[in-house]
Amino acid sequence: MADTAVECDEKARGRSEPPGRPPRNRAVMKHSDVLGGLDYLAADYHRQDFSKHIHNEYLIGLIERGVHDVWCRGEIWHAGSGTVATFAPGEPHFGGAGDDLGWSQKIFYMPEGLVRQVLEDSGQNEPGTIDFKSPFQENAPVAHGLSAFWRLLEHGHSSALEIEEYLIRFLPHVFAEAGGSRVAGPKFVPPRIRDVCDFIHAHFDEVLQLAALAALAGCCKATLIDGFKAHFGLPPTRYLIQVRIDEARRLLRRGQHVADVAVAVGFADQSHLTRHFKAVLGVTPARYLSV
Template identity: 25%
Template sequence: MAGQRPQQEVSAWRPRIPGVVEVFHAHFTEYAYPMHVHEAWTLLIVDDGAVRYDLDRHEHGTPHDTVTLLPPHVPHNGSPATPHGFRKRVVYLDDTRLADDLIGPAVDGPDLRDPVLRRRVAQLHTALTHAGDKLEAESRLTLISDRLTTLLRPHHPRSPRPDPTLARNLRELLDEHITDGLTLDRAAALVHAHPAHLVRAFSTAYGIAPHQYLNSRRVDRARRLLLDGLPATEVATATGFFDQSHLTRHFRKLVGVTPGRYARENVRRLDRPDP
């Protein structure tokens, strides 16, 4: 816009999630990418504005309701398609997450209009911004990879039907690892199942995702420890949360108040004289 300076806001990090090379969030108003390539898959959503780009000599665009998947080693560029630029979130994935035979279909149709996929990618980015939500990020990424494969390879065989026994086995594993946690890949190896099938089996059987189950068990333990008088910092460590802020976020989501307020209300009740 005339009279305003171009904006360039970026943040980038490498989470400890298998298959994730980099997470990149950016807001550009006038910056244009020249032709370039990545050795990783580029999974992109645009939250504001739009991007126009060329891929394999064909012009494409990224309205906010699409998910864009750019394959590795294929040149592309990018520039704002609106006067106020664009705000985007990108996760770069290595070849363990998506097979090489998807490169051709991704070149032919990189922009995917799929509301479920769009929602899952946004949820993945939210999980990736919090260091303690590794199981959630792994679970969401596994389902995203599976859905991308299904969309780009229509004749991809369907996953097996949900298995209640498999779901129960995962629940028992999560119960054994409430404090120390458990990665999705490790759980899948222990129960001899594909990670995506494992997540679906659990969610179908119990109506809750594995990471939600684990966090709710941790919050339950945190409530008991807070009522015992332990400070929130010690409770976070004792219940497997990354830090106090990680505990606070999930505690408030499930209980409706912060751990501090929860503990204070308990103290007030104990201090009241008997009637």
């Protein structure tokens, strides 16, 4: 099983913080190839603001310390220690620290294909995406199971077979405890909005103009913006950034250099990629690339 590590621990580099300087964020992100691949993140944040974004994967995790404030579903959630985070694909959210002490978390990014395969292997073969009852939930058994899954992934001698067996036993329990309704098939998106969405996915590495996208949809700019926000939770510009970041993750896992990736996915330079990447994933692409 190949792992790609992201290390943001300054102390591990042999440097200590000067007196009076605020503590640095520390984050580790890795990639496991099991069942087609998943990313998993451990982070200790003191100052970290996440911009409004979505994930194409299921985001399932655990707040281990402090308070993480997150806007989602029209309200602010104050997620404290021991809280389980459960986000379905495409659920818009943003947030940061709930107080001056920051927070620690462990997050798993599980692609829909992986979740679907695991649920089918456990006898749950109903189609569609599963929504969650709420983005944050108090559930001690699930929290303990997530910690155990992290330890299994981190154990150097764990085989792909062991990890797959654990997921088949544990993941159905997570969805049984925290899952809500099942949405059969992809959600409906009006054809003109879908056409623009498909165009963005095909041309994300180009300079796109809002006027051209609106013309493609056959509507004015304001209508296009409102349509994207209604169906994706993001305006077209932020949706484009999201697509570019997803593609950047794929290229970085293949070992491409950050500066080359920035240009390949359509950002002006490495600094622009870094700013947006960190605001969505909580780590910089340079750290994501380092092993």
